[in-house]
Amino acid sequence: MTTDHSLKLPTRNVLTGAIVNWDDDEMGVLGDNPENLTLAWKDLSVYRKKKTQTSIWRSPVYEEVKVLHGVSGIVSSGNLVALMGSSGAGKTTLLAAISRREKSAMTGYLMLNGRLxxxxxxxxxxxxxxxxxLAIEDLTVAEHMEFMARLMMDKRSTKIIRSRRIQQLLGELGVTSCNTTKLKALSGGERKRVALAVQLLNDPPILFCDEPTTGLDSWAAAAVVGRLRKLAAGGKVVVCSVHQPASGVFELFHKVVLLANGRTAFHGTIEEADHFFASLGYKCPVGFNPAEYYVSLLxxxxxxxLESxxxxxxxxxxxxxxEIAAEIESKVGDVKDEVEYFNGTSNAKNEIFDRYLTLVKVNFFVQFYWLMWRNIQQMKHNSTxxxxxxxxxxxxxxxxxxxxMGHFEELDQRDIQNVEGLLYLTITETIFLFIYAVFITFPSEVPILLRETASGLYTPGPYYLSKMIFWIPRAVIEPTLYASLIFGVAGLHGGFMGWLGFxxxxxxxxxxxxxYGKYLNL
Structure with missing residues (x-):
């Protein structure tokens, strides 16, 4: 079995449309995206290793399992597409595969406008x-968006551009009123829309959403999907994996891809799905939620x-x-054997490519600065x-x-032993209190660290350095006051130099x- 194809970029224009210049004072509104952009996948298969423990005395055996079986499909600009299926059907795997976030072995082709x-x-x-x-929940929406914008957007973008973009997104997504609200105080729907705003900072033409309605009530789910439909109507390709949406939410999707056991069971519009299943004798009962009915069938x-x-x-x-599948296959088309890499030459160069491929990420020191800034904001909110x-x-x-107190006025052998005991208690309490302080706070940030570094927001180096330097003032001031208190109350000898050494x-x-506490938590 061969692994996935090497990275290949198109030689002809795959993105066309309005230009948003990083030097402009204004950025494009939601939906200012290329038209006629198609994302297609052909004969896509995903393989994962299944661990089998035959005996406690033997090493585990890894068996390669095929979780997606040569699926094909196509989505285009202006469409909100739902990937649906029962648990284990492969919808999340397919979403990860076409967004190229799947780390397992894959075969098949992923194309933009017919080019690999x-x-x-x-x-x-x-x-x-x-x-x-995953985010630092003590930050307000405004602080969180400012932090993400500074690290995600092109470093050449000015503060005015970033501020306008943030306010524009929050306004379009209906969360402007939550600007000063902490993330942990947001409702589920508001939290989803803030997460959506973060991903829209660079105005990408393609948007992938993994179960955006999970954990939301019907009203909140409809609000989130309604915003996604608006984005799609503006020219974006929006693909969502959803489990079992309410009927009102289901009707907001333009197209649906139904999966079962890693195979495509249907790919088309909701009306086409109704006709297709009815032709097989599975007509959705009147008044029944079509999404629930299709998922239950599959x-x-x-x-x-056995019957299922x-x-x-x-x-x-x-x-x-x-005929629906034949039409989909026809749209996907044949994959060209000869595909050149995008090389930035004049005949292959595209201004829309420039916007994304020449986006300049912030350097180590800027990452460190804004990570320190986030630490300080978090401390302000947790000052109590x-x-x-x-x-x-x-x-x-x-x-x-x-x-x-009063035991060290005239030192004898017993008092010396008492001094040793006091010094032991002082040092051990200092070590344990600072290790426990890290154990309480740092583990909750590890998943955030892994998520943000995996997405390329920053590298581990500036994060760890910012945490170390941020804790230094506390690890200097508090032990100094702590040691001074013990030195004075217990009446230790040594004068100024003794106090300084202590x-x-x-x-x-x-x-x-x-x-050491941070090291143990990594």
């Missing part, structure tokens, strides 16, 4: 809204597994023989917690030092604990 394209190019011209939005009932599998096989086979932790630290120091050791331990 690669993962890097698709990533540059598309946005991907994940099912679960699902496996545990008490009727036979029904699914028949539907998929009938679709492959249908920081004050409480500081007071707790001082209280622990007081508890440790009070029993030793503080210095506590500061070193605090910073060591901070760094």
């Amino acid at each position: 394209t690669g993962a890097d190019f698709i990533a540059r011209i598309s946005g991907f809204v994940p099912q679960q939005d 699902g496996i009932q545990l008490d009727k597994e 599998r036979e029904r699914i096989r028949r539907i998929c086979d009938e679709y492959q023989r249908s 917690i920081w004050i409480a932790e500081f007071l707790l630290f001082m209280f622990v120091g007081l508890i440790i030092s009070i029993p030793y 503080c210095f050791v506590c500061i070193l331990c605090a910073n060591y604990a901070n760094a």
Whole structure:
């Protein structure tokens, strides 16, 4: 089995339309996108390794399983397309495959306007809204959008351009009133629309959404899908994986791709789906949700597994023989054998390509600056917690030092042992408190770190450096006050130099604990 094709970019124009210049004061409105853009996939198969543990004494055996079976399809500008199917049907896998975010082995072809394209190019011209939005929830919507815009948009874009783009998106998506609201206080629908706004910052012509209605009530789901339909009407290609939308939400989609057991069961409009299933004797009952009916037809009932599998096989086979499938195959067309790489020459160059392929990412230092900025904003919103932790630290120091008051006026062997005990308690409490502080806060950010670095928002280096430097003032000031409290209350000897050495050791331990705690959490 061969792996997926190497990255190949088209030599002729695949994107045409209005130009949005990074130097302009205005950016395009939602829908200011190329027309006649088609994204097609042909004979697409995905393979995953299934782990089988035959014995606890033997190494696991990995078996290659085919999860998508040579599916083909096509979507074009102006269409909102739903990928549907029961659990395990392959809709999320197909979405990941055509968005080139699938890391498993693949065979087949992915094309833009009939020419092969690669993962890097698709990533540059598309946005991907994940099912679960991961973000620092203590930030407000305005702060979150400012942070994302500064790292996602071209570094040549000015502050005015970024600000206008953010306000434009929030207004178009109906969340302007949430500007000063923390992300954790948003409703599910508002959170989805903010995540959508982030992916639209660079105004990509293609948008992928992984189950955008999951966890939302009918009204919120309709609002989100309605916004997606508006984006599609403006000229974008919008592809969503959805599980089982309400009937009102289902009708908002222009086309639907139904999957079952990794095969295409149908690909076309909702009206065509009704006629197709009716011709097979599966007419949707009056008043019944068509989406729910189709998904139930393509699902496996545990008490009727053989019957269900036979029904699914028949539907998929009938679709492959249908005129609808033949028309889809005709639109997808034959893949050309001779495909040259996009090389930026005058005969291949396109101004729309320039917008995405020449987008300049911010450098290491800008990434570090804005990660520090996000840390500071997060601290401001959690100032009460920081004050409480500081007071707790001082209280622990007081508890440790009070029993030793007056015991060090005349040192003897017993008092020396007491000093050793006090020093041990001081250092261990410093280390444990700073390690626990990292353990409480840092693990919750690891999924965000992995998501944002995988999407190319920033690299791990500036993130880790920003966290280390951000904690240094706290790991200097708090141990100094903590050590001073213990030094004074317990009555330790040594004068200024003794106090300075005591503080210095506590500061070193605090910073060591901070760094070690972050290392353990990575």
